[in-house]
Amino acid sequence: MRNRFADTFYEIGKVDPRLCIIVADISPAGSMAKFRGDFPRRFINTGVSEQIMIGMAAGMAQRGLRPFAYTIATFTLYRPFEMVRDDLCYQNLPVTIVGIGGGVTYSPLGATHYAQEDVSIACSIPNMSVIAPCDPSETEAATRWCAQQQIGPVYLRLGKAGEPIISNDAKTPWTFGELRVLREGSDVCILSYGPITKRAFEVSDRFADCGQSAAVVSVHTLKPLDKPAITDILARFAHVVVIEECAPNGSLSMRVKELAWESRAMCRLDTFTLRDEFIHCYGSHDDLLAKHGLSTATICDHLCIP
Amino acid sequence: MLTAPSFMNAYDISAARGRCRRYRRRILDISQQVTALHIAPAFSCLEITDVIYHGMMRQYVDGSYRDVFIMSKGHGCMIQYVILEDKDILSSKDLDLYCKPGGRLGAHPDCETPGIVASTGSLGHGLGMAAGQAYAENLKGADTRIYCVLSDGEFQEGSTWEAMLMAANLRLDNLIAFMDYNDFNSLERISERQRAFYPLVPKAEAFGWESVEVDGHDEEAILQAVLGRYGGRPLLVVCRTVKGKGVSYMENVPIWHYRSPSKEEYHQGIKELSEGAA
Numbered sequence: 218m219r220n221r222f223a224d225t226f227y228e229i230g231k232v233d234p235r236l237c238i239i240v241a242d243i244s245p246a247g248s249m250a251k252f253r254g255d256f257p258r259r260f261i262n263t264g265v266s267e268q269i270m271i272g273m274a275a276g277m278a279q280r281g282l283r284p285f286a287y288t289i290a291t292f293t294l295y296r297p298f299e300m301v302r303d304d305l306c307y308q309n310l311p312v313t314i315v316g317i318g319g320g321v322t323y324s325p326l327g328a329t330h331y332a333q334e335d336v337s338i339a340c341s342i343p344n345m346s347v348i349a350p351c352d353p354s355e356t357e358a359a360t361r362w363c364a365q366q367q368i369g370p371v372y373l374r375l376g377k378a379g380e381p382i383i384s385n386d387a388k389t390p391w392t393f394g395e396l397r398v399l400r401e402g403s404d405v406c407i408l409s410y411g412p413i414t415k416r417a418f419e420v421s422d423r424f425a426d427c428g429q430s431a432a433v434v435s436v437h438t439l440k441p442l443d444k445p446a447i448t449d450i451l452a453r454f455a456h457v458v459v460i461e462e463c464a465p466n467g468s469l470s471m472r473v474k475e476l477a478w479e480s481r482a483m484c485r486l487d488t489f490t491l492r493d494e495f496i497h498c499y500g501s502h503d504d505l506l507a508k509h510g511l512s513t514a515t516i517c518d519h520l521c522i523p
Numbered sequence: 524m525l526t527a528p529s530f531m532n533a534y535d536i537s538a539a540r541g542r543c544r545r546y547r548r549r550i551l552d553i554s555q556q557v558t559a560l561h562i563a564p565a566f567s568c569l570e571i572t573d574v575i576y577h578g579m580m581r582q583y584v585d586g587s588y589r590d591v592f593i594m595s596k597g598h599g600c601m602i603q604y605v606i607l608e609d610k611d612i613l614s615s616k617d618l619d620l621y622c623k624p625g626g627r628l629g630a631h632p633d634c635e636t637p638g639i640v641a642s643t644g645s646l647g648h649g650l651g652m653a654a655g656q657a658y659a660e661n662l663k664g665a666d667t668r669i670y671c672v673l674s675d676g677e678f679q680e681g682s683t684w685e686a687m688l689m690a691a692n693l694r695l696d697n698l699i700a701f702m703d704y705n706d707f708n709s710l711e712r713i714s715e716r717q718r719a720f721y722p723l724v725p726k727a728e729a730f731g732w733e734s735v736e737v738d739g740h741d742e743e744a745i746l747q748a749v750l751g752r753y754g755g756r757p758l759l760v761v762c763r764t765v766k767g768k769g770v771s772y773m774e775n776v777p778i779w780h781y782r783s784p785s786k787e788e789y790h791q792g793i794k795e796l797s798e799g800a801a
Contacts, residue, residue, distance in 0.1 A: 237662075258662055259662070261658070261693075263685070263689055264688075266685040266688065266689065268647075268651065268681070268682040268685050268686075269651050269654065269682065269685035269686050269688070269689045271651075272648060272650075272651020272652050272654070272655060272682065272685075272686060273651055273652075273654050273655035273658065273686075273689065274655060275651070275652050275655055276641075276651065276652035276653060276654060276655020276656040276657070276658070276659065277655040277656070277658060277659040278655075279640060279641065279652065279655070279656055279659075280655075280656050280659035280660060280663070281659070281663075282659050282662070284655075299645060299648075300648065300651065300682070303642065303644075303645050303648055304648055304651070304652060307642050308634050308641070308642050
């Protein structure tokens, strides 16, 4: 995802001189290095200083530029939180914060590097839009949108590298603020976002093995949430499942439950989030997700899929 | 009258002194409409802000500003409001409705208010935004200067030092910062409790800035500090000031950080400011 982001940013940056990128000591791989080489003054490295990364991005946006602030997800939001809230959101500036390694992507690095509450936190700030693409294709579309939008600050939550493309079968293009059906289905609907959406496909396959047709929907825009479409899904499907790589408090799961209550939905609703815990496990990303109860096997057990 | 180089305006010192007395009286008048406001922190940076607006900020013929002012110490905004009123950017009604229902001016500046470019109030944010603005203007090749007033307390925020480093790394010579060095946090004197806070000018220089210390109530000294700079780097003018300057019972007394004077105190303040004119 980060490579597709960098490729896309380079393509847009070539033609739009307002685009700048401010990083806080993260290596400019791939096209980002090319961007730095071609446009050295529009690539700024603040070093290990995230508060000034956000503060400068705000100031640059105030003077008409389109800055992207880019580093590991925890350091884009948590360390400079008040700059994100006051400088970007309070002043409603069109700055894109790109968080690499959303959720528990950086599994060997420990909880200091887990952005397991990033979506909850970002969604809680007024004026902030939150986007979490499921794969490189959605990353490209989202990056293009971020570079053009006039609405205000955006938190663009990415994984790292090597995520498979899983949105090729979608019949509709990526549109900010709208759910996107990645796989059609009629019995069950699985809502997901970010790289863990591939888990939703695995669960959908297991449903299919036992004769149930399970749709997979990308909720790539967490804020503003496409509430009418989710309410419609809660009414149309007998069984709705949410799978996400985010802490439970303030998660999509909570918000879907809220919508289910408000719309008096009658469907079965199962939600799977990260646990509200710091888990000390330093294996692979999948190992850590499993500890959080997010392995395909555990999810299928809970759903009573044989 | 000081003659003005291309980046400054003509500035009449004796007119400035009368104007600053008038600004202080106006702030005292407003204090009688509300139970609390930041008088003393506005009085300490009053001459600094006057010099910036009247002596340094260049305006286009349509009145809009070519240069940028950021009140990083948002609690000093009363003086900014009063100057913006003087320049007809805010109305008298705006100031009469300060912190009142239906008004649009609060105790900290809001970027949705005419004449205010950055919302501040939480300390340690202004210099970072100012650095971003200065860099953007350099990138565009524009001749725009960014003036930023910070409290000394803001230099206790780590974020301010991150901004100091980056502004120096990027050689932002169009960024000019003023430290309102009144030596008071809202609780107590900095020099009594925070010895490692000093020295100030060498610290700024060690961070790659040009820096000079002046009397922050001496308009001419403030102007000369900017006129006499070497350039090529950002400039920090450390302005020695008195918190509550101009009204004897407020000077260096912490409770006046955020309090309105009683009727008697108000009259005494007005009297002192009028005597100062004699």
